[in-house]
Amino acid sequence: MPAPVLSQGQPAAPVVAIDAGRLDGIKTASGVDAYLGVPYAAPPVRDLRWRDPQPVRAWPGTYHADRYGPQCMQPQRNLNTNQYSGAEVTSEDCLYLNVWAKPGTKKAPVIVFLHGGGFFIGSGGMPLYGGEAVAQRGAVFVNLNYRLGVLGFLADADLSRESPHKTSGDYGFLDQIAALKWVKRNIARFGGDPDNVTVAGQSAGSMSVLALQASPLARGLFQRAVGMSGALIGGAGPAAMRSLTEGERDGERYRQVMKFGSIADMRRLSADRLIVPRTPGSPGVGPVQDGYVLPAPIDSIFARGEQNDVPLLLGFAKDEALGGFGPIKDLADYRARAAARFGDRADAFLKLYPASSDAEARAQAHLADRDATMVAAMKAWATAQGARGRAPVYSYMFAHPHSYAAGVTFPDLDPATAGSYHTSEVPFWLGTLDSFNLYRKTRDWSAADRAFSREMLDSLVAFARTGKPDTKALRWPIFQAQQPRLLELGTPVRTADWPSADKLAFFTSLPPRPTAPGALRD
Secondary structure (H helix, E strand, O other), rough: OOOOOOOOOOOOOOOOEEOEEEEEEEEEOOOEEEEEEEEEEOOOOHHHHOOOOOOOOOOOOOOOOOOOOOOOOOOOOOOOOOOOOOOOOOOOOOOOOEEEOOOOOOOOOOOOOOOOOOOOOOOOHHHOOOOHHHOOOOEEEEEEEEOHOOOOOOOOOOHHHOOOOOOOOOOOHHHHHHHHHHHHHHHHHHHHEEEEEEEEEOOOHHHHHHHHOHHHHHOOOEEEEEEOOOOOOOOEEEEOOHHHHHHHHHHHHHHHHHOOHHHHHHHOHHHHOOOOOOOOOOOOOOEEEOOOOOOOOOOHHHOOOOOOOEEEEHHHHOOOOOOOOOOOHHHHHHHHHHHHHHHHHHHHHHHHHHOOOHHHHHHHHHHHHHHHHHHHHHHHHHHHHEEEEEEEOOEEEEOOOEEOOOOOOOOOOOOOOOOOOOOHHHHHHHHOOOHHHHOOEEEEHHHHHHHHHHHHHHHHHHHHHHHHOOOOOOOOOOOOOOEEEEEEOOOOOOOEEEEOOOOHHHHOOOOOOOOOOOOOOO
8 A cells, every 4th residue: 555645734624534544635626525436445455465454553643634545456448438537646555545525424324336337447446437426415425446357256276275264366356345334433533424425336346336235244234235337147148157166177277378387476466467358269257156145046045035134226238248249240150059058058049139131130230139138137136136035126228328529439339229228327326427537528518418317326326325326306116126227317208117027047058157257268
């Protein structure tokens, strides 16, 4: 962790005392207090690499929490991509969180947000995940970094043997739990209510929320949950968890391909030696059902009613799809890929998603990918909570495309066809629309866009406050597995049936595919 900057004179306002020492933050233009780059665990470096997060040492003087901490080790992002908003410092010393709160707040609901990025990229310092707008509405907002990729999710037989829990792999989840414990101990100092915490996340962050809901280690650390486009159960896409044995096998292959020696040798290597880009067909590096964070498969935990039974708000974006078919050339390619993917069940698939032209083939492939990777997974989560839980479930489909600046292009997204893509709902929920224009102007937001974001923000804060997302503008149906309905967040907003409900059984009956393909080739 960087050495704290000690103030010599009057500390800059705002100031707060937490369990590790005094902090001073910054005052934003809106009047919200922000405390950035606050350490919540000791730096996970050297001998602490691939171990449970450890407590922060107390510091003397005042720690200047006036800038984001480094993001966790990861490949660098392409500066021309859709969501790029500027370079960030990267370090293995990365376990920092950020807090936004209105001055004078007391007993406010708390929202802890977990970033997305497939468990291998992303950070709490990304402007997309900023908390100023949420704090303006009376909630305390926290986001954080957690270990990613091989440093956050490497399962390895030698690591399991040395662990007091006799397991390995889910260090990133343990970081998230450590951050929630920090919130429990300290958030009252910022005006938050430690007994009214909502854990929320998108994509990998949403998968993390599900893992935390299933984990006995997180019991009592949050009272509500929000999942945006990501679940570790119920889909045929890259969303299934590996067993510890499978994870350890992938860890062994990682060491072989990288030509690494013992774990002790690997702890002596610089962190950048361990980080490589993800490529298809490589050993998996991602969450495992480790026996400690997750003592049993997630669906089994829910089936036994052993999950953290809290009100749940979840959903997906109308046009998102993750993997599966990939780009389809024509009708023949679509049928060939269906045969390759589904084998003797290809005919059944093609009856559910029929196509008679090249254009129909491309559209049906995209729809099938969405249903397999998102609709099925999020519905499985909602159904699992509804079956044995007493707390209600509310669900949505986001259907409000972005307003792009004229002539803007991206290597990873076509504005003309993107629709409501994966991650597109986040700036509306968090009020961070302008994050897309910090590095270069990519959006031309309308007054209607901004009004819609305010409505979604109000609904999120209402849910955090009461466990019900209803506002004057948005009225939510409670999810019922027998007749699943959701709120379609589009123009207009309306209550609708879950899409493709008659097709999802096809995907949930397929063998699962492991999450987060790894990063290596021989």
